[in-house]
Amino acid sequence: MxxxxxxxxxxxxxxxxxxxxxxxxxxxxxxxxxxxxxxxxxxxxxxxxPHKPPASKQAVQSLKRAPLDETGKKCPICLKEFGHEEFVTELPCCHFFHDDCIIPWLKLVNTCPVCRHELPTDDPSYEELKAQKGEPKPEPSKP
Structure with a gap:
């Protein structure tokens, strides 16, 4: 049971x-x-x-995943403390998350939930709209 x-x-x-x-x-x-x-x-x-599209699959797959050395840090989404040497996902803006927390988020929107840093999308019209507004294009994540 x-x-x-x-x-x-x-x-x-x-x-x-x-x-x-x-x-x-x-x-x-x-x-x-x-x-x-x-x-x-x-x-x-x-x-x-405009509605923010999801992050591109390539951007999500190429996110850095590594054990976190620091103690006392919490996941900004679930607010649970990271375990010692627990593998976490780091966004390009240097914010850390549990995989189970950030991956569903990035399937909905392309931004960091803490600072709104944008990841690349697979939506060409959204990327074109950002280019027209003069917003810097997010750097593609390296594989």
Missing amino acids: ASYFEEHNCEPLAPGEQPDHLLHLARLLIDGGFGASFDMEYHRIFPDQ
């Missing part, structure tokens, strides 16, 4: 750690399907803002 934590895909809090109720509420709303509603509402309010 699976434990509660395995069933709910979560881990128990460390001693002295407090639950993040706002993060829990946000996850419930997204899991309940409200994420798409928020996205549609945003585009209704700001119609001139």
